[in-house]
Amino acid sequence: MSDFMQQVLDSAATGSPPWLQDWQRAGRQRWQASTLPGRKTEQWKYTSLQGLQQRFVAANSGDVELSAAGVALPQLGGPRLVFVNGFYSPAQSSLESLPPGASLVRFSDADDQQAKRIRAHLGLATGRDEPLFTALNEAAMSDGVFLDIAPGASLAEPIHVVWVSANQGEAFSVTQRLLVLCGESSSASVIEHFAGGAGGQRSFTNGVTELLLQAGATLCHYRLHLEQEAALHIGRVQARLATGATLNSFHLALGSELKRIDLVVDYCGEGAHCELNGVYLPRGTEHVDYHTCIEHRVPNCTSSETFRGIVGDSATAVFNGRIHIHRDAQKTRAQLNNRNLLTSTQAEVNTKPELEIYADDVQCAHGATVAQLDELALHYLRSRGVSRAAGEVMLSFGFINEVIESIRCEALRDYLQPMLAARFARDPALVGQVA
Amino acid sequence: MLKIENLHAGVDGTDILRGLNLEVKPGEVHAIMGPNGSGKSTLGHVLAGRPGYTVTAGSATLLGQDLLQLETEERARLGLFLAFQYPVEIPGVSNMEFLKAAVDAHREQRGQAPIDAVSFMKQARETCKVVDLDPAFLKRGVNEGFSGGEKKRNELMQMILLEPRLAILDETDSGLDIDALQVVARGVNAMRSSERAFVLVTHYQRLLDYIEPDHVHVLADGRIVRSGDKSLALELEARGYAWLEDEVA
Numbered sequence: 001m002s003d004f005m006q007q008v009l010d011s012a013a014t015g016s017p018p019w020l021q022d023w024q025r026a027g028r029q030r031w032q033a034s035t036l037p038g039r040k041t042e043q044w045k046y047t048s049l050q051g052l053q054q055r056f057v058a059a060n061s062g063d064v065e066l067s068a069a070g071v072a073l074p075q076l077g078g079p080r081l082v083f084v085n086g087f088y089s090p091a092q093s094s095l096e097s098l099p100p101g102a103s104l105v106r107f108s109d110a111d112d113q114q115a116k117r118i119r120a121h122l123g124l125a126t127g128r129d130e131p132l133f134t135a136l137n138e139a140a141m142s143d144g145v146f147l148d149i150a151p152g153a154s155l156a157e158p159i160h161v162v163w164v165s166a167n168q169g170e171a172f173s174v175t176q177r178l179l180v181l182c183g184e185s186s187s188a189s190v191i192e193h194f195a196g197g198a199g200g201q202r203s204f205t206n207g208v209t210e211l212l213l214q215a216g217a218t219l220c221h222y223r224l225h226l227e228q229e230a231a232l233h234i235g236r237v238q239a240r241l242a243t244g245a246t247l248n249s250f251h252l253a254l255g256s257e258l259k260r261i262d263l264v265v266d267y268c269g270e271g272a273h274c275e276l277n278g279v280y281l282p283r284g285t286e287h288v289d290y291h292t293c294i295e296h297r298v299p300n301c302t303s304s305e306t307f308r309g310i311v312g313d314s315a316t317a318v319f320n321g322r323i324h325i326h327r328d329a330q331k332t333r334a335q336l337n338n339r340n341l342l343t344s345t346q347a348e349v350n351t352k353p354e355l356e357i358y359a360d361d362v363q364c365a366h367g368a369t370v371a372q373l374d375e376l377a378l379h380y381l382r383s384r385g386v387s388r389a390a391g392e393v394m395l396s397f398g399f400i401n402e403v404i405e406s407i408r409c410e411a412l413r414d415y416l417q418p419m420l421a422a423r424f425a426r427d428p429a430l431v432g433q434v435a
Numbered sequence: 436m437l438k439i440e441n442l443h444a445g446v447d448g449t450d451i452l453r454g455l456n457l458e459v460k461p462g463e464v465h466a467i468m469g470p471n472g473s474g475k476s477t478l479g480h481v482l483a484g485r486p487g488y489t490v491t492a493g494s495a496t497l498l499g500q501d502l503l504q505l506e507t508e509e510r511a512r513l514g515l516f517l518a519f520q521y522p523v524e525i526p527g528v529s530n531m532e533f534l535k536a537a538v539d540a541h542r543e544q545r546g547q548a549p550i551d552a553v554s555f556m557k558q559a560r561e562t563c564k565v566v567d568l569d570p571a572f573l574k575r576g577v578n579e580g581f582s583g584g585e586k587k588r589n590e591l592m593q594m595i596l597l598e599p600r601l602a603i604l605d606e607t608d609s610g611l612d613i614d615a616l617q618v619v620a621r622g623v624n625a626m627r628s629s630e631r632a633f634v635l636v637t638h639y640q641r642l643l644d645y646i647e648p649d650h651v652h653v654l655a656d657g658r659i660v661r662s663g664d665k666s667l668a669l670e671l672e673a674r675g676y677a678w679l680e681d682e683v684a
């Protein structure tokens with residue numbers, strides 16, 4: 001076992017509730033029995049874990065003001081739960097507006113009844129044969145968040161869960177877990193929001209989210225990886241869709257030294273639908289890797305997936321989009337599209353659609369492209385007096401804005417659009433021209 | 436205002452313009468007609484500095500400045516406007532933001548601060564009315580999914596907002612219904628002034644019933660082969676181009 005594998009366990013926060021301890025033990029055993037994958041492992045071919053080979057200590061406290069961590073959160077109207085370096089921050093959270101039909105509780109705070117529900121559902125989406133970093137997540141899990149939406153409940157405002165990495169002087173690691181249970185015919189929105197890291201020391205976050213959608217449930221899910229620079233993240237979202245469930249899942253990743261996110265959608269009941277969209281924007285020497293996997297196990301379901309990336313400077317991106325249509329999944333309609341824009345000759349993207357189709361009566365369309373900015377579009381802008389630099393900003397932003405526009409939560413869109421527009425403008429004076 | 440002398444230009448080494456001469460004075464309206472593929476759009480592209488087009492000989496000046504030495508955006512800010520025959524679709528960039536960026540770039544050139552968003556909205560909505568375009572098009576992506584006629588109206592809207600000194604309209608009347616033709620004519624006529632000039636590239640004499648040109652030229656084989664007054668357009672309408680090509684040859 002490598003140094004990292006040992007000491008990341010040593011640094012795991014302690015003090016988990018007793019009913020979680022058998023989970024931890026099992027996770028620990030699996031983690032210890034494994035080896036860290038190298039570049040020869042297909043799944044990790046383009047993403048190196050070298051950056052993890054250093055000492056991470058346990059985060060020591062979450063008692064940091066968000067403004068001190070350089071984080072400004074949008075007001076999205078709904079309840080908000082804030083964690084800093086893995087620690088719950090009551091002062092910065094607000095749960096008053098939690099509507100009836102929704103229960104939001106930390107694992108460490110769960111009463112017997114809630115603990116029972118958590119135990120009954122935790123791991124249902126990740127499954128038993130789980131990937132290595134999920135084992136680590138469980139080994140090191142001391143707390144987590146459980147969002148329990150009652151059958152038939154309809155939540156108007158999004159639930160905003162924020163995880164911030166703030167400077168604490170020494171490289172640290174954090175483990176996060178979110179479990180969302182959407183009862184039958186319920187509808188809700190949840191925003192996972194990772195922030196911080198700019199100008200800080202290294203941190204390593206391992207965040208695993210499970211989304212369980214029961215029959216007829218609708219969930220809008222957003223996972224925003226806005227943490228930057230030395231905030232490393234290896235994370236995973238696993239969703240399970242029952243009959244007639246609808247999942248809209250949006251993903252955004254700014255770059256950092258290492259970001260690897262796996263998204264798995266598992267269809268377990270007929271007539272379910274998932275829309276999976278995302279945007280990744282590494283630059284400098286950053287790295288972002290999205291691995292998505294759609295498991296069509298049952299008939300009559302649809303999936304539609306659109307990911308776009310802009311890779312600048314000497315950054316690298318990986319997109320691997322797997323669609324697995326099982327033998328019984330007749331009448332599946334699956335669509336996958338990945339487009340990439342390279343804004344520098346040093347930038348690199350590895351994109352690969354991976355189709356495995358065992359049913360014969362299905363429609364499956366996929367496409368992946370890598371291109372530079374459209375010269376003719378740029379010329380058109382310039383022919384109206386817009387400078388080349390401003391035109392490039394407009395086109396870059398426009399390229400991802402098509403995906404951002406698919407965000408249903410207006411307040412979130414209003415927060416992201418100017419922020420992303422600003423990101424493409426090296427000259428701040430250009431920002432006003434775009435957003 | 437615009438002076439083109441012996442212009443030779445082309446794409447990928449093929450010569451498309453072969454010794455073109457044209458002078459446009461302030462206040463004038465020129466119409467350029469000519470067979471398909473004769474080089475009319477190429478002339479517009481070369482003047483606007485479209486990538487891929489190279490000038491091999493000759494000169495072009497606008498308001499005394501050597502156009503060919505300027506970047507595309509500098510030409511625009513100097514007062515050159517080209518309404519594209521095929522306007523470009525730019526999904527994801529809102530038409531409104533695009534228009535404002537263009538207007539602000541022109542303002543910057545004149546030493547003015549960017550226009551405030553509210554005034555601009557108002558101005559853009561009014562211009563929509565002038566070109567008979569639903570203001571909802573301001574929110575769409577630039578030309579994204581616009582019909583042929585809507586794209587042309589959008590070009591016209593840009594011209595009105597940017598107040599160029601020299602506007603080249605490359606078949607802005609093509610694919611337009613009769614009402615839209617009048618919209619183009621009204622737009623141009625309202626902007627006519629002693630300080631401004633227009634070059635209308637068109638295949639149809641009809642447009643010239645609404646916008647009276649001072650000069651009509653026939654471009655064939657990369658050259659102006661015949662110039663005259665508006666009666667030339669009527670003659671072309673009646674006789675086509677073949678007789679001219681015979682005469683030239």
Ligand SMILES: Nc1ncnc2c1ncn2[C@@H]1O[C@H](COP(=O)(O)OP(=O)(O)OP(=O)(O)O)[C@@H](O)[C@H]1O
Nearest residue numbers: 446447451469470471472473474475476477478520
């Ligand atoms: N990018 C290009 N590559 C190769 N040939 C080109 C290119 N652009 C234009 N041409 C050629 O140059 C010639 C002139 O084209 P241009 O578009 O200027 O014609 P036009 O007079 O505007 O025709 P129309 O009336 O059909 O619009 C044509 O033969 C055309 O095929």
Ligand SMILES: [Mg+2]
Nearest residue numbers: 475476477520
């Ligand atoms: Mg043409």
